[in-house]
Amino acid sequence: xxxxxxxxxxxxDSWFELLRIxxxxxxxxxxxxxxxxxxxxxxxLENDGFSAELVGxxxxxxxxxxxxxxxxxxxxxxxxxxxxxxxxDPLDAWTTxxxxxxxxxxxxxxxxxxxxxxxxxxxxxxIESLIAEGKRLPPLKVIYEGQEENGSTALTRLxxxxxxxxxxxxxxxxxxxxxxDGRPAIVAGMRGVAHFTLRLxxxxxxxxxxLSGGWSPNxxxxxxxxxxxxxxxxxxxxxxxxxxxVEPPDDATLKxxxxxxxxxEEDFNRAERVGFHPSIEVNGVHSGYGGPGSKTIIPCEAVAxxxxxxxxxxxxxECSRLVxxxxxxxxxxxxxxxxxxxxxxxxGFRLPTESPLFALAKDLLAKLDPRGxxxxxxxxxxPVVSELARVSGAAPLLVGFGRDxxxxxxxxxxxxxxxxxxxxAWARLFFG
Amino acid sequence: xxxxxxxxxxxxDSWFELLRIxxxxxxxxxxxxxxxxxxxxxxxLENDGFSAELVGxxxxxxxxxxxxxxxxxxxxxxxxxxxxxxxxDPLDAWTTxxxxxxxxxxxxxxxxxxxxxxxxxxxxxxIESLIAEGKRLPPLKVIYEGQEENGSTALTRLxxxxxxxxxxxxxxxxxxxxxxDGRPAIVAGMRGVAHFTLRLxxxxxxxxxxLSGGWSPNxxxxxxxxxxxxxxxxxxxxxxxxxxxVEPPDDATLKxxxxxxxxxEEDFNRAERVGFHPSIEVNGVHSGYGGPGSKTIIPCEAVAxxxxxxxxxxxxxECSRLVxxxxxxxxxxxxxxxxxxxxxxxxGFRLPTESPLFALAKDLLAKLDPRGxxxxxxxxxxPVVSELARVSGAAPLLVGFGRDxxxxxxxxxxxxxxxxxxxxAWARLFFG
Numbered sequence: 081x082x083x084x085x086x087x088x089x090x091x092x093d094s095w096f097e098l099l100r101i102x103x104x105x106x107x108x109x110x111x112x113x114x115x116x117x118x119x120x121x122x123x124x125l126e127n128d129g130f131s132a133e134l135v136g137x138x139x140x141x142x143x144x145x146x147x148x149x150x151x152x153x154x155x156x157x158x159x160x161x162x163x164x165x166x167x168x169d170p171l172d173a174w175t176t177x178x179x180x181x182x183x184x185x186x187x188x189x190x191x192x193x194x195x196x197x198x199x200x201x202x203x204x205x206x207i208e209s210l211i212a213e214g215k216r217l218p219p220l221k222v223i224y225e226g227q228e229e230n231g232s233t234a235l236t237r238l239x240x241x242x243x244x245x246x247x248x249x250x251x252x253x254x255x256x257x258x259x260x261d262g263r264p265a266i267v268a269g270m271r272g273v274a275h276f277t278l279r280l281x282x283x284x285x286x287x288x289x290x291l292s293g294g295w296s297p298n299x300x301x302x303x304x305x306x307x308x309x310x311x312x313x314x315x316x317x318x319x320x321x322x323x324x325x326v327e328p329p330d331d332a333t334l335k336x337x338x339x340x341x342x343x344x345e346e347d348f349n350r351a352e353r354v355g356f357h358p359s360i361e362v363n364g365v366h367s368g369y370g371g372p373g374s375k376t377i378i379p380c381e382a383v384a385x386x387x388x389x390x391x392x393x394x395x396x397x398e399c400s401r402l403v404x405x406x407x408x409x410x411x412x413x414x415x416x417x418x419x420x421x422x423x424x425x426x427x428g429f430r431l432p433t434e435s436p437l438f439a440l441a442k443d444l445l446a447k448l449d450p451r452g453x454x455x456x457x458x459x460x461x462x463p464v465v466s467e468l469a470r471v472s473g474a475a476p477l478l479v480g481f482g483r484d485x486x487x488x489x490x491x492x493x494x495x496x497x498x499x500x501x502x503x504x505a506w507a508r509l510f511f512g
Numbered sequence: 513x514x515x516x517x518x519x520x521x522x523x524x525d526s527w528f529e530l531l532r533i534x535x536x537x538x539x540x541x542x543x544x545x546x547x548x549x550x551x552x553x554x555x556x557l558e559n560d561g562f563s564a565e566l567v568g569x570x571x572x573x574x575x576x577x578x579x580x581x582x583x584x585x586x587x588x589x590x591x592x593x594x595x596x597x598x599x600x601d602p603l604d605a606w607t608t609x610x611x612x613x614x615x616x617x618x619x620x621x622x623x624x625x626x627x628x629x630x631x632x633x634x635x636x637x638x639i640e641s642l643i644a645e646g647k648r649l650p651p652l653k654v655i656y657e658g659q660e661e662n663g664s665t666a667l668t669r670l671x672x673x674x675x676x677x678x679x680x681x682x683x684x685x686x687x688x689x690x691x692x693d694g695r696p697a698i699v700a701g702m703r704g705v706a707h708f709t710l711r712l713x714x715x716x717x718x719x720x721x722x723l724s725g726g727w728s729p730n731x732x733x734x735x736x737x738x739x740x741x742x743x744x745x746x747x748x749x750x751x752x753x754x755x756x757x758v759e760p761p762d763d764a765t766l767k768x769x770x771x772x773x774x775x776x777e778e779d780f781n782r783a784e785r786v787g788f789h790p791s792i793e794v795n796g797v798h799s800g801y802g803g804p805g806s807k808t809i810i811p812c813e814a815v816a817x818x819x820x821x822x823x824x825x826x827x828x829x830e831c832s833r834l835v836x837x838x839x840x841x842x843x844x845x846x847x848x849x850x851x852x853x854x855x856x857x858x859x860g861f862r863l864p865t866e867s868p869l870f871a872l873a874k875d876l877l878a879k880l881d882p883r884g885x886x887x888x889x890x891x892x893x894x895p896v897v898s899e900l901a902r903v904s905g906a907a908p909l910l911v912g913f914g915r916d917x918x919x920x921x922x923x924x925x926x927x928x929x930x931x932x933x934x935x936x937a938w939a940r941l942f943f944g
Contacts, residue, residue, distance in 0.1 A: 106805030167807055173717075230805045257723075271722060275806040285605075285922040290703060290892025291689075293821045294791030295782050301743070301794045304736035311733070350727050359726030362733045363809050364800030369817050373538030373662045374707040374854045375599055376819050377795050377921050385801050387808050389725045422806045460722025489809050490717040 087501055091205045094124075095500070098163075098197050099181040099190040105141045105164025106230040114141035114226040117163045121224050122146070128208055130222065135242070140234045141226025145242065147219075154218035155249035157511070158472050159207075160465070161200025162228030162255070165192035166489045173491035187494040195488035196228065196255045198495035199480050199503055203254040206507025217511050221248055225464065228255075231275065231423030232464035239464070239471045248474040250437060252510065254503055255462055256480030261342065264445040264453040264506070267478035268336075268433050269355060272390035273461035274400055274425030275363075278407065280306070280382045281416045286368070287378040296378055297414035300367035303382035306417070309410050310360050310403070317360055319406045327393030327430075329356045329457075336433060340454035354459025359389045360403070388425075389459060396425025426463035429476075437475050444509040445479065448502060453479075479506060519933055523637045526556075527932070530595075530629050531613040531622040537573045537596025538662040546573030546658040549595045553656050554578070560640055562654065567674070572666045573658025577674065579651075586650035587681035589943070590904050591639075592897070593632025594660030594687070597624035598921045605923035619926040627920040628660065628687045630927035631912050631935055635686040638939025649943050653680055657896065660687075663707065663855030664896035671896070671903045680906040682869060684942065686935055687894055688912030693774065696877040696885040696938070699910035700768075700865050701787060704822035705893035706832055706857030707795075710735070710839065712814045713848045718800070719810040728810055729846035732799035735814035738849070741842050742792050742835070749792055751838045759825030759862075761788045761889075768865060772886035786891025791821045792835070820857075821891060828857025858895035861908075869907050876941040877911065880934060885911075911938060 103117040104110040118134055118141065125132040125146040132146035141164055168178035168191045176182050181190035192198065210217060223246065225235040239246065259265045282297040312318045329337070334352070341348045363386060368379030390399055404419050411417045431438075433455055445453040462478070469476050481499040482488065535549035536542040550566055550573065557564040557578040564578035573596055600610035600623045608614050613622035624630065642649060655678065657667040671678065691697045714729040744750045761769070766784070773780045795818060800811030822831055836851050843849045863870075865887055877885040894910070901908050913931040914920065 106803075106807070108804070167801070167803060169801075169803070229808070271725075273722065273808070275808070277806075285919055285924070288892060288921045289791075289793040289795060289819050290705065290821055290890070291786065291916075293703075293786060293793045293819075293891055294789055295785045295891075298793055300797050301739060304739040304794065304797060305743070307733060307736040308740040311737070353727050354723065354725060357726060359721075361721040361725045361730055361810055362736065362800065363721060363807055364802045364811060365732050365736060365814075366798050366802035368794065368796030369599070369601075370796045370798040370815060371538075371599060371601070372540070374709075374817055374819060375538070375795055375921070376661070376705070376707070377598075378793055379796060382797075383802060385806055387721050387725075387806060389722055458722070459725055459727075460720060484723075487717055489720045489807070492717075 087497060087504065095188070095198065095201050096181045098201055099192055100179055102179045103141070103164050103226060104167050105226045105228070107167060111141065114164060118142040118144050118224070118226060121163060125222060128211055135238060136234055143235055143238060144222070144224040146222040150217045150219040152219065156219045156221065156247070157250045157252050158221045158223065158246055158248035158468070158474050159203065160223050160251060160253050160468055161203065162196045162225050164226040164229050165195065165197065166229050168491070170491065175492055186498065187496045189492055189494040191493055193493050194482050194486040194495040195493065198500060199254040199482065200224065202500045202503030203507045206504040207511050210508060210512050215512055221246055223468070228462065228464065233423060235464050236467050239467055243471070246468070246472045248472045251465070251469050251472060251474035251476045253462065253465060253476065253478045254480045256458060256478050257482035259340065259454045259456065260347065260484070263449055263451050264479060265456045266438060266441055266445070266453050267458050268455040269392060269430035269457035270428055270465065271358070271459055271461050272394065272396055272426045272428035273387060273463055274390065274396045275385070275387045275422035276400065277420045277422060278303070278306070278384040278386060279418045279420070281380065282414055283380040286380050289376040289378050292378055297412065298378045299382040299415065300379045302412055302415050303365060303367055303384055306407055306410055307362050307365065307384055310406070317358065319402050322399060322402050323358060325393045325395065325398070326358060326391045336455055337457065340456065351457070355457030356391055358391045358394060361387055363387050389461065390425070390428050392428045392430045394428065396427055400425060423463070426461060426466055428461070429466055430457070431476060435475065437477055441477060441479065445506070447509055448505055519929055519936070527620070527630065527633050528613045530633055531624055532611055534611045535573070535596050535658060536599050537658045537660070539599060543573065546596060550574040550576050550656070550658060553595060557654060560643055567670060568666055575667055575670060576654070576656040578654040582649045582651040584651065588651045588653065588679070589682045589684050590653045590655065590678055590680035590900070590906050591635065592655050592683060592685045592900055593635065594628045594657050596658040596661050597627065597629065598661050600923070602923065607924055618930065619928045621924055621926040623925055625925050626914050626918040626927035627925065630932060631686040631914065632656065634932045634935035635939045638936040639943050642940060642944050647944055653678055655900070660894065660896065665855060667896050668899050671899055675903070678900070678904045680904045683897065683901050683904060683906035683908045685894065685897060685908065685910045686912045688890060688910050689914035691772065691886045691888070692779065692916070695881050695883050696911060697888045698870060698873055698877070698885050699890050700887040701824060701862035701889035702860055702897065703790070703891055703893050704826065704828055704858045704860035705819060705895055706822065706828045707819045707854035708832065709852045709854060710738070710816040710818060711850045711852070712738070713812065714846055715812040718812050721808040721810050724810055729844065730810045731814040731847065732811045734844055734847050735797060735799055735816055738839055738842055739794050739797065739816055742838070749790065751834050754831060754834050755790060757825045757827065758790060758823040768887055769889065772888065783889070787889030788823055790823045790826060793819055795819050821893065822857070822860050824860045824862045826860065828859055832857060855895070858893060858898055860893070861898055862889070863908060867907065869909060873909060873911065877938070879941055880937055
C-alpha cells in the first residue's frame with residue numbers, strides 16, 4: 081500500500097497549482113478562471129501524449145476532451161472528472177483562504193482539495209506515473225468538465241454530439257468516498273438530482289410591519305409555509321405521488337449493504353435512507369432583513385434554493401412536475417410564485433454487483449486494503465454519469481477516496497495526502 | 513390651507529441637509545452619523561432660542577433635549593420626534609441614492625424623507641416660523657431620539673431619569689399618517705411592538721445535500737417549519753394564549769371607526785384588523801445559499817427576524833414568553849435555538865376620543881381641511897410614546913401627514929411638499 085511520503089513533490093506542486101485557480105463553474109464572474117483551469121488540464125494532457133482539445137462555444141466552462149491510443153486488446157477506458165468547484169461562501173468561515181491551498185497535519189486544505197480536483201488529479205497523476213515508466217496502457221479517453229456542481233449543462237448537451245468519439249467499455253470516475261472504516265468503496269448506485277429556484281412575490285415593495293401587520297401577505301412567511309408544506313409531520317415527503325415509482329432495494333441488496341456497513345444499526349439505517357430513498361432539501365432561503373438590530377418590514381419577495389435527490393425508478397421530470405404542482409396549489413392569494421429549473425434533472429441508477437468489471441475491481445482493490453472493498457449506494461449524485469454511460473456505452477466504475485472529514489461543499493474542505501496517495505495507487509493498479 | 517409653494521427655500525435646503533446624514537440608528541457603523549445628526553438638531557434648536565443639550569453616554573445615538581420658556585398660562589407641550597432612519601437596503605432597489613435627496617414631481621425622495629425627519633422637521637419649521645414672527649408660544653420641551661426604529665433603548669432607559677424636566681401637559685408627535693382620503697388624522701390608539709431574533713443551529717458546518725439528504729437535520733427547513741408553526745391554517749396566530757388578554761374595541765369605538773373609514777368594507781376590515789388585533793410578522797429569514805445557480809448543501813444555521821404588534825391589553829413580556837415557549841417546544845432533535853430579544857417590548861394603548869385636547873385638535877384641524885379630521889387606531893407603534901406619556905404625565909397628541917405612497921421603511925421613501933406644508937401648517941395652528 082502506497083503511503084503519503086511516496087507522492088512526488090512535483091505532483092504536489094501541480095495539485096496546488098490546480099487548486100489556486102478559483103474555477104467556480106456556477107458563477108459567470110469566474111468563467112475566465114474556468115477557461116484557465118480547462119486549458120491547464122488540456123495542456124497537461126497534451127504533454128502526457130494525449131491529443132487534447134477544449135469543447136464548447138465559449139459561453140460556458142469548456143469541456144476538456146483527450147484521447148490516447150493504447151493496447152487494443154484491453155477495454156477502452158473513459159475517464160471522467162470535473163474541475164469546477166462549489167462556491168466557497170461563507171468566506172469568513174474559512175481558516176485560510178479557499179484558493180490558497182495549505183498543507184496542515186497531513187491534509188491539503190482548499191476549495192476543491194477533494195471535490196473533484198484532488199480526486200481526479202490523483203487519478204491522472206497515477207496514470208502519468210505509468211506513462212513515465214513506459215507501461216503499456218489501455219486506450220484512454222478523458223473528459224473533464226466545469227459544470228458538475230451546477231448540473232453539467234454543456235456536457236449533457238454535447239455528449240450525444242461527441243457520440244462515437246467517447247465510446248468506451250469502462251467509465252472510470254474518482255469523485256466518491258471510502259467506507260467509513262477506511263475500506264475502498266465501489267459505487268453500486270447513486271441517487272439522481274434536480275435543482276430548482278423558487279421566487280415568491282407579494283408586491284413591488286416591502287410594507288411597514290406596523291401599518292400592515294396581520295393584514296397584508298408576507299413573502300417570507302409564505303415561503304416558509306410553502307417549503308414546510310413539502311414535509312409531513314413525521315419528516316417524510318408530503319408531495320403526493322412523489323415516492324410512488326421508487327424501486328425499493330431487494331433483500332439480496334440489503335444483505336450486501338448490511339455486510340458492507342458492518343455492525344451499527346444507525347449506520348445501516350443512514351446508508352439505507354440516503355442510498356435508496358429520495359429527499360428534498362432546502363439549500364437556502366432568503367427574504368427580508370437579516371442585519372443587526374431590527375427592521376420592521378413585511379418582505380415583498382423571497383427566494384429559495386431547493387434540490388431533490390431521486391431514488392432509482394423515479395423520473396426527474398415527473399418528480400419535478402409533482403413538486404411544482406404541490407407548491408403552486410398552495411400559493412396563497414396575493415402572492416405570485418415563479419419556479420426556475422436550474423436543470424431538468426438526472427435519474428438515479430443501481431448497478432449489478434455481480435459483473436465481471438466489479439469482480440476485477442474487487443481483486444485489484446484488495447491489493448490496496450486486504451479487507452477488500454465494500455459496495456456503496458451513494459446518496460450523492462454525479463448528474464452526468466448516467467448520461468455519459470448511456471452515450472459511451474461504458475459500464476460505470478466509480479471508486480473514490482473521499483471521507484466525511486473532507487467537508488466537501490463546506491468551508492475548510494480538505495483532502496489528506498494519504499487519501500491522495502491511495503487514489504493514485506488505485507490508478508496504477510487499474511490502468512497498469 | 514398652506515400650499516407647497518409656501519415652503520421657504522431655506523427650509524427646504526435645511527430639510528435636504530438633514531436627509532443627507534445617513535443616521536441609521538440600528539447600525540453601529542453609523543453611530544458617528546447619528547451623533548452628527550443630533551448635533552445638527554441641537555445647534556438648530558439653540559439658534560431658535562432653546563436651551564439644548566445632547567443626552568447619553570456616547571455609546572448610542574444621543575438624545576437631543578431642549579427647552580424654551582413660553583406663555584405660562586398655556587399647556588406645556590413636549591414635542592417628540594426621531595432623527596434615526598431605517599436601513600436603506602436593498603440598495604439596488606432605489607432609483608436614486610437613499611441619502612442624496614431629490615425633488616421629483618413634487619415629492620422629496622430619500623431615506624427618512626417622511627419617517628421621521630420629514631414629518632418632525634416640518635413640525636419644527638412651523639414652530640420656527642412662529643418664533644420668527646415673534647408669536648408668544650406655549651412653554652416647549654423637545655426630545656429627538658436616534659433609536660426609534662430600533663426599540664428606543666436609550667430613551668426608554670433615560671426618560672425616568674429626566675423625570676420632572678420632561679413633565680408636560682401635551683405630548684405632540686408628528687410621525688403618523690393621514691386618512692386615505694386625505695383628511696387629517698388624530699391617533700386614538702397604537703399597537704405595541706416587540707422584536708426578536710431567532711438563530712437555529714444544526715451543526716458546525718454545512719453538509720452535502722447528496723451524502724446526507726433525508727437523514728441529517730436541515731437548519732433552513734427547520735427554521736421554515738418553526739416560523740410556519742406560529743400561524744394557524746386560517747392565517748391566525750397559533751401561539752396558545754397569545755390573544756387571551758386582548759381588549760377588543762367596544763361598539764362605540766367601532767362605530768367611530770366606521771364613520772372615520774367611510775364606505776368600503778375592506779377598508780374597515782383592514783383598519784379594524786391592524787388597529788385592534790395583534791400580529792406576528794417575519795421581517796426576514798436567511799439560511800444557506802442564495803446566489804446564482806445552485807449549491808447542494810444542507811445549511812447548518814438559519815436566522816430569522818421577527819416582530820410582534822400588540823393590541824391594547826397585551827403585556828409584551830407575557831406575549832414574548834408565550835411565543836418563545838411555543839418555539840422552544842417545537843425545536844426538533846439535532847437543532848439548537850437561541851432567541852435574542854432586540855427589546856423587551858412596548859405595550860399598545862387606546863385614548864379616549866372625547867377628551868378636551870382632542871376637541872381642540874379637531875377644531876384646529878378643521879381649518880386645514882373643512883371635512884375635519886378622523887380618528888385612527890394605528891397598527892404601527894412608536895414604542896417610546898407610552899413611556900414618555902407615563903413619565904411626562906402628558907396626554908399624547910399624535911397627528912401626522914404620512915401616506916401609503918410615501919413607502920416608509922421601503923426603497924424610494926418619499927414625502928411630498930404638499931404633505932410637508934400641511935404638517936408645517938398644523939404646527940402653526942397648534943403652537944400659534
